[in-house]
Amino acid sequence: MDDINVAVLGTGGIGRRALDVSTHKDWFRPVAACDRHGIALDHTGLDVAELLDATEGNVASESQTRTDGGSAIKQTGKKRGVAASTQARSTETPIDDVIAESDEIDAVLIALPNLEHDFIPRIAERFADAGYEGVLVDVLKRSRVIGMLDEREERLIDSGITFICGAGATPGVLTGAAALAAQSFVTVESVDIWWGVGLKSGYEDNRGTVREDIAHLDGYDIETARNMTDEEIEQVIDEHDGVIEFTDMEHADDVLLERAGICDAADVSVGGILDVRNDEKPTTTTVSVTGTTFDGERATNTFELGDATSMAANVNGPALGYLKRGVQMNQNEVYGVFGPAELLPGF
Amino acid sequence: MDDINVAVLGTGGIGRRALDVSTHKDWFRPVAACDRHGIALDHTGLDVAELLDATEGNVASESQTRTDGGSAIKQTGKKRGVAASTQARSTETPIDDVIAESDEIDAVLIALPNLEHDFIPRIAERFADAGYEGVLVDVLKRSRVIGMLDEREERLIDSGITFICGAGATPGVLTGAAALAAQSFVTVESVDIWWGVGLKSGYEDNRGTVREDIAHLDGYDIETARNMTDEEIEQVIDEHDGVIEFTDMEHADDVLLERAGICDAADVSVGGILDVRNDEKPTTTTVSVTGTTFDGERATNTFELGDATSMAANVNGPALGYLKRGVQMNQNEVYGVFGPAELLPGF
Incomplete structure (x- = not known):
């Protein structure tokens, strides 16, 4: 090429x-x-x-x-x-x-x-x-x-x-992994994307990302997060001792898997744990795709990123x-x- | 479409x-x-x-x-x-x-x-x-x-x-999984594909595949396997009590990953365990890709097929x-x- x-x-x-x-x-x-x-x-x-x-x-x-x-x-x-x-x-x-x-x-x-x-x-x-x-x-x-x-x-x-x-x-490599994991099945009942990010040494580089993530927390949305001062962001982080868990995030994996015909957007869930005070990931990033095969078996295929791989x-x-x-x-x-x-x- | x-x-x-x-x-x-x-x-x-x-x-x-x-x-x-x-x-x-x-x-x-x-x-x-x-x-x-x-x-x-x-x-979905798992890395040092197949109920359908697999065993090659009678194939299976382990198989995953520029063919290994007398897989089919990230970390990403998914x-x-x-x-x-x-x- x-x-x-x-x-x-x-x-x-x-x-x-x-x-x-x-x-x-x-x-x-x-x-x-x-x-x-x-x-x-x-x-x-x-x-x-x-x-x-x-x-x-x-x-x-x-x-x-x-x-x-x-x-x-x-x-x-x-x-x-x-x-x-x-x-x-x-x-x-x-x-x-x-x-x-x-x-x-x-x-x-x-x-x-x-x-x-x-x-x-x-x-x-x-x-x-x-x-x-x-x-x-x-x-x-x-x-x-x-x-x-x-x-x-x-x-x-x-x-x-x-x-x-x-x-x-x-979305991205994990959406792709879900699409590949779905290949064993004729119907996909759920795609669960669960990520772990340790950001200590990368925190300065990723403040924008952290702010975007905070918008996913209960009681916050994209407008409130955008209008927060950096001090307010820090305060949220402090309240969580630096470790924030997210569930039911609005991540485009859902619509991207639906448009590929793999499952309904509603069957996709994205969540994870962000630790801004450690480089170690607080949990292993995992994609789990559960479905049924043509021969009637129900199973879960999984894709895991090694814990030493950074978000970057x-x-x-x-x-x-x-x-x-x-x-x-x-x-x-x-x-x-x-x-x-x-x-x-x-x- | x-x-x-x-x-x-x-x-x-x-x-x-x-x-x-x-x-x-x-x-x-x-x-x-x-x-x-x-x-x-x-x-x-x-x-x-x-x-x-x-x-x-x-x-x-x-x-x-x-x-x-x-x-x-x-x-x-x-x-x-x-x-x-x-x-x-x-x-x-x-x-x-x-x-x-x-x-x-x-x-x-x-x-x-x-x-x-x-x-x-x-x-x-x-x-x-x-x-x-x-x-x-x-x-x-x-x-x-x-x-x-x-x-x-x-x-x-x-x-x-x-x-x-x-x-x-x-090769196929597991080769694709290896290509995707490689995305975290800038250099890939090894791709290990390890499969488990339980064939009891599918054995009649897959005699051709079993014969092809036997050609990978020590002491056999594609010519000898082709010329074996079905009785001789059965005898090999009996000698292994129905469970045959394969290592260093000639599977095209190696050249297919090399032509995609991901690693050298020599860095890819394929092996697995075939059990023709059980439907349960004797081992979990797993792709492990080990590499180094741009920020110098060595890690292994993995893709696993649920044990209930059949070879078919x-x-x-x-x-x-x-x-x-x-x-x-x-x-x-x-x-x-x-x-x-x-x-x-x-x-």
Whole structure:
């Protein structure tokens, strides 16, 4: 396969780790990376090490007391965020700047927080309006975003876009595992996704993710979580001694498995335990698929991630894996919106 | 998705069970099924129940003492095999008869024993020679067959054929699971596939498979196994008290994972335990993928099949799942030879 020219939108936790993982993939050529104040661009391939060094602990977000929900991480240096890289320049229109270069971009990894539900769908729309032909990949989590992408599918198809949505850990590799585990069965009665994340050393990188997770807790929703100060987030974490258990989360695994025809969205449950004070996972990440075989046996197939695999590894490896497959689809003129399970064996 | 018109070549254990599973798939329209002496054909869809009833325990093979390696199962009725169905007729040229109808066939499931290595590759060639545009799927096991398919890839592409090879259990769903489990890692050091099969109630249906497995034992090879009488096979089974352990089997998972770029073929091991006298699996079928993450952690991800899932369920569900995906590829004019791991997220 030829090298794939990739732009990474967002250089927070996910964007930076995706670039880090990409250095292990000889087919991945990172040609653009941006955050809200800057863009690094080099069509011959960015120097990822320089970019990561320059931006580590230096993310272009607002102050600690901001209420717009972005991840607020300490900022150092004169230039904030990606603009601190020698390969970057400041800009007030980073996404437009990427779109302007998109003729030479095969795939775009959208690693932006999606606290407004239609934020990523609207970004897809902007690429479509510009006539982009290529792949968009995101690692979104929320079920309702999928419908918003579907509403825009015709425009994406007209442009020549292959959008792979929910391509991280869950949804993502675990959705794929559920689709594969379902293959033994003719009817699937339940899919249970149970994750464990230990975040101690990655906490600074993942404040946005933690905030999104808190929105799933009883008594919180996406609006309240977005309007919480970082101090309030810390207080919730303190109240739980750093270990927060989530059940019945709105994760898009449900609609993505339903659209692949594997089971009803209502038969999918997602939950897990987040420990922000330990690197050890508080529980083993497991997908359990229970169903009935053609010969009438009821059984459960399972997929388990080794406890030493970090959330970052389990989000970004699959994101790049789905991106690679997406580029093949795009080259074969397969356009539209696809979830991970739709790339796996059919049901 | 529109209905998929499928022909099943071979109505032994795998072919019959594939037809059985297909009755649970509303997109699957079985339009042809053949064995060495007959063909059932109905472009509006075969009556699978009638076909299975008519052929159960009635397989068109030679006598108990035959030495050509087919599965010899008791024969009843005047007409042997599929010809016993009211939907079938006798023929001396069953595969040519299917090829003659192939304009109206979207996919062909090759469920024939492959005791000569190039048998299935040669069948693919015959479809290509006839200008077939569609999908071929097989559930072959042996590594060396893949190369023989590759040698014919240009001819398959010219014809418009999408060949999905090794699409059963192992290789097949377990190869796919390994490809998915690898996504957490940037380097994969080992893939261990370990299967358990309990065959008591399915033994009559699976004599061909048992014979193929025996070829993997120390002191046997594919030639000696092919030339054994059924009595000699029984004797080997007796010597092992019905429970035979296999290690370092030549299963195509190795080359199929290598061609997907996940690891070297040499890093893949396949083994398992077959118990022909119990339905209970003697061991749990497990795929273990050990690798290193981008952040330097070594871990093992695992995929386990529930013990109550039969070999038949784990071969035929995935075969139909890969077939369905193959038809989408074919409709998108993606032609050539593909292993299961190449349909999954890239590496």
